Amino acid sequence: KNEVEQSPQNLTAQEGEFITINCSYSVGISALHWLQQHPGGGIVSLFMLSSGKKKHGRLIATINIQEKHSSLHITASHPRDSAVYICAVSRGGTASKLTFGTGTRLQVTL
Amino acid sequence: EPEVTQTPSHQVTQMGQEVILRCVPISNHLYFYWYRQILGQKVEFLVSFYNNEISEKSEIFDDQFSVERPDGSNFTLKIRSTKLEDSAMYFCASSATGNEQYFGPGTRLTVT
Numbered sequence: 001k002n003e004v005e006q007s008p009q010n011l012t013a014q015e016g017e018f019i020t021i022n023c024s025y026s027v028g029i030s031a032l033h034w035l036q037q038h039p040g041g042g043i044v045s046l047f048m049l050s051s052g053k054k055k056h057g058r059l060i061a062t063i064n065i066q067e068k069h070s071s072l073h074i075t076a077s078h079p080r081d082s083a084v085y086i087c088a089v090s091r092g093g094t095a096s097k098l099t100f101g102t103g104t105r106l107q108v109t110l
Numbered sequence: 111e112p113e114v115t116q117t118p119s120h121q122v123t124q125m126g127q128e129v130i131l132r133c134v135p136i137s138n139h140l141y142f143y144w145y146r147q148i149l150g151q152k153v154e155f156l157v158s159f160y161n162n163e164i165s166e167k168s169e170i171f172d173d174q175f176s177v178e179r180p181d182g183s184n185f186t187l188k189i190r191s192t193k194l195e196d197s198a199m200y201f202c203a204s205s206a207t208g209n210e211q212y213f214g215p216g217t218r219l220t221v222t
Contacts, residue, residue: 031209041199043153043213086153095141095158095165095208102152 003027004101006087011106019074021104023087030092032070034061037084037103046072046085077108112136114214116202122220126191131217133185133202139212141205142185144177146170146198147216153201159185160208192221 005024013019023032034046047054047061049070054061058077063070074081084105088098115134123129135142144156157177158165164177176188185204189196199218203211 033210035213040215041147041218042215043201045210045212048210088153090209093166095143095160095205097143097155097158097166097168098145098153098211099155100153 002101003099004087004089006101006104008104009102011104013077013106013108015078015108015110017077017108019077019081019106019108021072021085021087021106023070023072023101025068025070025087025089027089027091027099029089030096031090032063033088033090033098034070034072035086035088037086039083043086074106077106079108079110082107114202114204114212116200116214116217118217119215120218120220122222123192125194125221129189129192129219131187131189131200131202131219133187133204133214134183135185135202135204136206136212137183139204139206141165141208141211142177142179143203143205143211144187145201145203145213147201148195148198156187156200189219192219194221197221 031050036044058075060073084103086103087101090096117132142159147153157167157171174190199216201216202214205211
């Protein structure tokens with residue numbers, strides 16, 4: 001069983017739609033990370049959170065530690081948001097590694 | 111803005127050959143990582159490195175793999191004798207605190 005599960009695997013939305021991507025994890029964590037992987041392969045860190053909610057522009061990430069669940073929301077989606085969004089967890093300790101989910105492929109159309 | 115760089119962007123090698131993938135982490139970072147992503151699969155952890163030694167390694171990181179920080183700026187991943195199944199995108203990452211990680215653009219390794 002994967003330690004990090006994401007849903008949906010694929011998501012198509014029209015420009016302007018509100019998007020939610022979900023992540024569940026089954027282990028104790030020190031932090032949850034949301035990352036974006038562009039079509040060319042590069043990975044960019046969007047959020048790192050251990051409680052509550054964070055907002056950056058049109059992106060919002062929330063986490064519920066008790067339920068071991070996090071969501072990434074995109075408001076007013078735009079075609080440039082098209083990418084793979086990946087949830088990953090770190091479990092603490094020195095140089096804590098990231099354990100990745102399989103990603104959600106988002107396509108936003110005009 | 112400082113960024114992690116990786117060279118080469120694409121490496122093609124024959125099975126059994128040695129390859130060295132190079133990374134230049136962000137200059138004041140102390141924690142370094144290698145991950146790989148086989149085409150169509152999720153990103154997997156290979157190894158973490160701190161204070162000039164390996165902090166943790168995965169089952170994938172067997173005796174064919176090694177890491178080095180040869181000169182205080184570069185961070186290298188060596189695969190001694192490549193196999194077909196080593197074909198993947200290899201990502202280097204660095205971190206100032208061991209928490210938030212910054213990723214390089216990746217090296218696509220193709221083993222023929």
